Amino acid sequence: MTAPTFIHTDTNLNSFAPRLLDWFAKNGRHDLPWQQHQTDTPNPYIVWLSEVMLQQTQVTTVLPYFARFMASFPTVQDLAAAEWDMVAEHWAGLGYYARARNLHKGAKQLVEVINETGDFPQTLAGWEAISGVGPSTAGAIMAMGLHRYGVICDGNVKRGLTRWAAIDGDITKSATTKELWALAERLTPRENSGLFAQAMMDMGATLCTRSKPACLLCPLQEDCLAHAQGRETDYPVKAKKQPKPSKFSNALLIKDVDGNILWLQRPDNGIWGGLWSLPLEFVEKISSKVNAKTAAEKTTEIDDISSKVASNEKVYETEFTTAEQIINEWLDKNELIGKSVNKTLLDDAPIKHSLTHFHWYLTPQSLTLDNEQVTDLTKALQAAEININWLNADDAQTTLGLPRAMVKILE
Numbered sequence: 001m002t003a004p005t006f007i008h009t010d011t012n013l014n015s016f017a018p019r020l021l022d023w024f025a026k027n028g029r030h031d032l033p034w035q036q037h038q039t040d041t042p043n044p045y046i047v048w049l050s051e052v053m054l055q056q057t058q059v060t061t062v063l064p065y066f067a068r069f070m071a072s073f074p075t076v077q078d079l080a081a082a083e084w085d086m087v088a089e090h091w092a093g094l095g096y097y098a099r100a101r102n103l104h105k106g107a108k109q110l111v112e113v114i115n116e117t118g119d120f121p122q123t124l125a126g127w128e129a130i131s132g133v134g135p136s137t138a139g140a141i142m143a144m145g146l147h148r149y150g151v152i153c154d155g156n157v158k159r160g161l162t163r164w165a166a167i168d169g170d171i172t173k174s175a176t177t178k179e180l181w182a183l184a185e186r187l188t189p190r191e192n193s194g195l196f197a198q199a200m201m202d203m204g205a206t207l208c209t210r211s212k213p214a215c216l217l218c219p220l221q222e223d224c225l226a227h228a229q230g231r232e233t234d235y236p237v238k239a240k241k242q243p244k245p246s247k248f249s250n251a252l253l254i255k256d257v258d259g260n261i262l263w264l265q266r267p268d269n270g271i272w273g274g275l276w277s278l279p280l281e282f283v284e285k286i287s288s289k290v291n292a293k294t295a296a297e298k299t300t301e302i303d304d305i306s307s308k309v310a311s312n313e314k315v316y317e318t319e320f321t322t323a324e325q326i327i328n329e330w331l332d333k334n335e336l337i338g339k340s341v342n343k344t345l346l347d348d349a350p351i352k353h354s355l356t357h358f359h360w361y362l363t364p365q366s367l368t369l370d371n372e373q374v375t376d377l378t379k380a381l382q383a384a385e386i387n388i389n390w391l392n393a394d395d396a397q398t399t400l401g402l403p404r405a406m407v408k409i410l411e
Contacts, residue, residue: 023219024199047145088401102132156204166225
């Protein structure tokens with residue numbers, strides 16, 4: 001592999017860190033609860049927790065979640081010993097739920113390391129062995145959580161470096177990633193790499209933003225190549241994304257006579273792993289071309305949904321969890337399936353929830369069961385060792401870890 005070539009002079013490269021650190025000392029954020037640069041005894045647990053939360057999430061969103069976690073789990077031992085449901089409830093609404101799973105698993109791994117060695121991992125490789133910790137997160141922990149040498153190259157850093165060095169490669173490609181890491185390593189000082197890491201993140205969050213970067217306030221504008229070309233927002237270069245596909249589901253509010261709702265704990269793998277959800281019923285989308293059809297044709301096509309839900313075996317197996325298959329079959333056996341299938345055009349589904357890879361349109365459907373039916377359905381689910389809860393909307397939101405989409409439905 002050819003070594004990367006930096007088109008900046010050694011003078012520019014060598015002055016990068018001093019200029020940035022001088023700006024950070026005067027203008028950076030110094031009051032974030034996880035910052036460790038003002039303490040002589042840094043706490044890697046706090047840095048690790050915050051770094052995981054900050055992946056793909058803004059500081060303002062993370063702050064209240066971080067405070068709740070620290071109040072309930074002040075040490076890594078507390079987090080490791082906590083029940084998953086409690087961790088999930090604390091994380092609910094923050095999104096990207098695999099992070100919460102890795103955080104809980106990682107806490108248990110860290111406690112094992114501490115029990116064996118007497119301390120947190122002290123090397124980059126040691127941190128990268130923890131679930132959910134990649135090279136940039138490990139570098140941040142080394143630099144900020146241990147006051148050792150560490151290099152970060154997260155989204156904020158990549159955006160700043162591609163602009164400063166006018167790196168035209170597609171940021172999603174490995175060759176560009178290698179070039180950016182090499183540049184980050186070249187610029188990171190051996191001393192105060194934790195301060196430098198925080199300064200880089202601050203610059204990306206407050207000055208070198210995705211749109212409308214505040215170039216006139218930037219300590220690096222003098223030799224920023226993108227700024228010189230007037231092309232700041234052309235960087236980073238990224239291949240155009242394909243439009244997200246859409247999925248459509250009925251969200252079944254199956255209630256007992258007291259108004260309690262049936263909640264299912266999602267499987268550990270897949271979307272919302274380990275969180276609690278209403279039973280979901282996959283439905284095939286009706287084309288908007290239906291609008292041009294006669295009323296009779298519309299009714300016929302919409303009614304076809306119920307047969308599509310049950311008959312398309314491939315969809316059935318991939319879109320329905322075991323619990324949802326049991327519920328679907330139980331509703332069908334008890335001739336209740338028709339009451340749960342949406343009878344309106346799905347293009348007008350009331351709740352849109354966007355995930356990383358697709359848009360999800362959720363249509364709430366309410367169905368009340370009598371006491372005998374509740375007992376029968378509960379037994380069917382418990383026989384398959386499915387974790388369920390019958391709780392009203394208020395209690396579910398305060399005691400269960402619910403994804404944001406479920407809160408939207410309840411609202």
